[in-house]
Amino acid sequence: MKFIIQRDQLMAGVQDVMKAISSRTAIPILTGMKIDAKSDGITLTGSDSDISIESYIPAEENGIVHVEQIEEGSIVLQARYFPDIVRKLPEKTVEIEADSNLKVTIRSGKAEFNLNGQDAEEYPQLPKLQTDNSFEIPTDLFKSLIKQTVFAVSTMETRPILTGVNVKLENETLIFTATDSHRLASREIPVKESNGNLPSIVVPGKSLTELNKILDDTEENVEISVTNNQILFRTKHLNFLSRLLDGNYPETSRLIPEQSKTILHVKTKELINTIDRASLLAKEERNNVVKLTTKGDNVLEITSNSPEVGRVAEEISVQSIEGEELKISFSSKYMLDALKAIENDEVKVEFTGAMRPFIIKPANNDPILQLILPVRTY
C-alpha cells in the first residue's frame, strides 16, 4: 500500500473516524484505525463495535486531486499516535507506505515516521446494510432534531432503553423522542419521498451525540437506512453505522397533558437568564430546584432557597399569563435544557397544576415539545 495525500483532507477524515475509536475496548485491533487504499480513493475506518465510522477521501473531486500515486492495499495503524502525527507534519502533503512486513512509513518534508502496523485482514468486517427502509433529510435539520432531543435521554443504565432516542417515521413525519422519566423532549419534521413507514427504533443517545459532532451544518442530505439491529447514516464521504437498542420504547404520548390550566407566553432568553441566576445558590444539590409563582400584571416570580447559603428572588415581566394562579417547583437544569433546545425567541409554557407535568413549546407552534415533571415541595 502506498499513496500521497493532502494533509488537510487526511486530518479531517482522521478526526471524524477517531470519534468511534476508544482506547478501552475488548477487541485490541479496534484501538487502531484501518486505512484502505483503492485506485479511486482512501477509506479510513474506526469502530468501538457500537459505532463504526468510515470516512472516504476520493482521489479526485471536482477536478481537485486529493490523493496521488496510489498503490492499493490496507493496513491498521495505532490510533493513539496517528492523529497527532498527521496534525504536526511539516508539509502539506503526506506519503504513507506499508510494506509486506506491516511496517508503515509516514513521510512529509524531511520528517519520517516508522510505525508498526497490524494486518487489515484481522480487522472486523463492518456489516453491509441491505435495506429498502431508507429516507433522506437535510443535514442541518437532522442536527436540530438531535440537539433538541438527545439531552433528555437517561444516563442511568437501570432502564437501558431510555438511554436511546426513539425514532419513528409515520405518515411522512419523522419523530424523535427522548425521556429519562423525569422529562421528555420530542420533535417532528416532515419527510417527503420516503419508502413508506419505519418501525419504531431506538438509537443510542451516545451515537447521535457523536454523529452530531461530525456532521457539518449543511443543507445537503443525510441518507438514513435501518435494518432490525443497525442504523446507517450516510453523507457524501461518511458512513456512520450504529447498533440499535433492544427492547420496546415506552408509550410516551399518554404522558402529555391534553388540557392546561395556566398558560404563559414569555421571552425565551429572559426566562433562561432568570432561572440561571435563581439556580446559582443550589449548584451542588442534585436537583437544583427553583420555584415559579404567578403574580398579577403579567409578572412571574422565580425564587430559590438554600438554607445554608441564602435565598434568591427575581421578578420577570412576561408577554401574558392566562388561566389559574400557580406556584410550582421544578429542576432548574431540566428547565434550562428545555428552553435552550427551543430555537425561538418566545416560548409558551402550559401548566395543568403544581403536581402535573408541564409543557414548553416554541410560540411559533413548531412541532417541538418539551415536558418536565415538577418537584413536590411541602
Add this chain to the structure above:
Amino acid sequence: MKFIIQRDQLMAGVQDVMKAISSRTAIPILTGMKIDAKSDGITLTGSDSDISIESYIPAEENGIVHVEQIEEGSIVLQARYFPDIVRKLPEKTVEIEADSNLKVTIRSGKAEFNLNGQDAEEYPQLPKLQTDNSFEIPTDLFKSLIKQTVFAVSTMETRPILTGVNVKLENETLIFTATDSHRLASREIPVKESNGNLPSIVVPGKSLTELNKILDDTEENVEISVTNNQILFRTKHLNFLSRLLDGNYPETSRLIPEQSKTILHVKTKELINTIDRASLLAKEERNNVVKLTTKGDNVLEITSNSPEVGRVAEEISVQSIEGEELKISFSSKYMLDALKAIENDEVKVEFTGAMRPFIIKPANNDPILQLILPVRTY
C-alpha cells in the same frame, strides 16, 4: 455596609482575588472573600495564608465614578457563589448591602440575592509590610521574567527550596533563577533607582504563576518590597503578598559550563517543531527522550525510538554548526520548555560533550540562559 458599584469593575476585582482563595483551607473563614467599603473605595481580599491578594476599586478614577452611595463597613462572603452571582447579574450596576446580623443583600435590576455573611472581624489581618527594600520594574518585563523561569521549578516536595524561584538584586541587576536539578532557567534585567541590594530570597513558584495570571501586560510599574519572610507586589489597584520559602537556595553558577565544544545556531521555531514531532511517539514515557546528532553541511538529525510503537527521524538545516561532532540525548519536554521561553527567532545552543549539561541562549545575547542535563543512553 452599603454601596452601588459598576458590575464590570467588581467582576475584574473578584476574579483577581479569587486566585488566592481555595476551598480547601485549614481556616474556614479563608474560603470567603472579605469586602471592605470605605468612603474612598472598595477593597476585596482573598487569602490561602500562603498568598494574599487585595484588589482596590476606587470610588472615582479619572473622573469616572465606579462606586456610589458608600456606607462604610466590612463583611466576608462565601467565595464559592459570589463570582458566579456577579457574572450573571442582569444590570450594569450592583447594590451590595450588609446589615448588623451579617445578612447580605445583592441587588441588580429585579434580581435579589440574600446571603449569609461572616463577621469581617474574624478575618485574619494581613501583615503590613514595613520595608526599605523596595524597587520597581515595568509589569510586562516582570511577566517575562516569570514566564522565562518559573516553569523550571521543581514540582517535587523532596527539596522544597527548589519549588521556588530564587530572586536576587545585585549591582542594579535583578536575577531570577529556577531549577529542578535536571534543568535550570535564569534571566537577568537591569533595575535602576533601587534602594541598594536585596538579599537572595526564594519565592514559591505557585505564587509567581498566579501573579503572572493576574497582572496585565502593561508598561506600568510593579513595585516589589521584601521583608525576611514576605514579598509584596504592588500595582495601582492590586496588592499581592506571598510568603517566602525558608532555607538557602543552592549555588547554581558552578553548574553552568564556561567552555563549549559544539555550538549550534538554529531557528527557534524550526527546532521546536522538529523536536515536537520527534517526541510524539514517546508521549506516555516520563522522560520522552530524543537524540540529536550533528551531520555535515549544517544539518542536524533529531530521532526518537519507542520499541513498541516505532521510530521517528527528521533532518533539520541550521544556520551553523561549529566545533566537534556530537550525539546527545535529552528530554524533549525540557528542551521544548526552554526553547519556548526564549523570545527570539534564533537560538544558540552550546554543548560540552554528550554527558555534560548544555546551554540554550537567544542569539541576540539577551541575558536569558536555559540549561539542560542530558540523558544517558547506552
